[in-house]
Amino acid sequence: MKTILYLALLAPLLLWSQSIDQNYVLSRNYKQASATIIPNPSIQQAATSITYFDGLGRAIQQVSVDQSAEGKSIVVPMEYDVYGRMAIEYLPYASELGGGNYRPDALTEVLGYADYNGEPPYSEKLLESSPLNRVLKQSAPGESWAMGSGHEIRLDYQANSGSDNIIRYTASATWNAAHSIYDVSLSQGSYATGDLYKTVTKDENWTSGKNNTSEEYKDKEGRVVLKRTYNDSDPHDTYYVYDQFGNLSYVIPPESSSPTV
Template sequence: MKKLIIPIGVLLLSNLTYAQLSTISNTENYIQTKVYLDYNGTSPTKSSEAVQYFDGLGRPKQIVNLQASPSGKDVVTHIEYDQFGRQVKNYLPVPQLSTSNGNYYSGPLGVYPTAYGNEKIYSEKVLENSPLDRVLEQKQVGNDWNGKSVKFGYEANSTEDKVRKWICK
C-alpha cells in the first residue's frame, strides 16, 4: 500500500507546484482560460484565450482577451467599483495598441480614443443610499444617451391604501 501512496503523492505535489509557476503575472490573482475553436486531428489550429484578474476580495477587476481584435491585439474589459464595493460603471471592451501575452494592463482606458473617439464608453447606474442598493437611474453607453436615462421609483403602501384579503372556500 505504501508503494502506491508515495508515487501518487509525489505526482500530485509536482502538479501543485507546477500550477503555481506562471509567466503571466507574479503579483496578480488570475484565471487563464483557453478554448479550442478548431482542431485538425493532431493539433489545435484556432483558439481563444482570456485571462481574468481579481482583486484581493475575489472580485473581477480586468479581463484580457488575447489577440482578440481583428489586427491581432489584446482587447481589455476594465471593471471598476465605487467606495462601497458596488459596480456602478460597466465599460465596453477596449482594443489595446499591442499584445502583452495576457499580462495585466495598468492603464487600459488610456487608448480608448483611438477606438471609440470621444464617446462615453461605459453605462452607469445611480444607486440609492441604503443597504438595498436599488437602482434609481440608469444611463446607457454613448454621449447621446446621457440625457435620456431610465429612472426607477420605489413606493410602499400608505395608511389610506386598502389591502383586502380574499379567501376562497
C-alpha cells in the same frame, strides 16, 4: 510522475505572459478537437481569456488574448465605487500591448480609445444610498445617452395602491383521479393597499405622464403577478397567475377575455 505532470500543466500558462503579481484565472475555449493536451495553442486552436482579481476577490480586468481582428488583445477594465459597487461598466477596447498582461493604465486607455471618438465608453448606474443598492437611474454609452443627458432609464420603487386597479387572480389545482391530472380553476379578487411591490420604469424617451413607462408588480414571495405597459396612456396588462403550490398556471395577455394556459 506527479511533479512532472504539474510542471507540464503550469508551463504553458507562463507562455501567455500574464502578470505573475496579480491574482487571475486563465480559461481557454478550444476551437479544434485534440486527443492530447495542446500545451501552447495558437489563436486558431483556442480562445484564451484571463480575468484578474483584486485582494477582495473582485474581478478588476478581463483580457481576451490576441482576439481582435487585427490580433490585438481585447481588454475590459472594471471599477468599483467606495462602497464596493460596480456603478460604471466599461466597453471593451483593443490594446496596443499584445498578450495577456495586466494593464495598469486600462481605465486611461479606454477613455482615450480613438474608436470611441471622445464619447463616454461606459454605462453608469445611480444607486440608492441603502444596503439594497437599488438602481435609480441607468445610462448607456455615448454622449446622447450619458448620465445627465435627460435620456437615462429611471426607476421608482413603490407599493401598490387602490388607484392601480389590479385584479387578484388565484389559481386552484385539484387532483382529478379519473384522468390522473390536476384540474385548475381560476378566481378573481382584489389586493389591499401595500400588498404588492411596485417598480415603475421610465425609458430613455420618457418626458412626462404614463407614456414610455412600464410597471411591474411582485407579491411578497417575489413572484411577478402583473406587468403593465402604456400606449398613449392606455394600460396594457399581462397577468401571471400561480396555484397553491407556487406553479405558474396562467398567463393572461392584454385584451384577453379568457386566460391562456
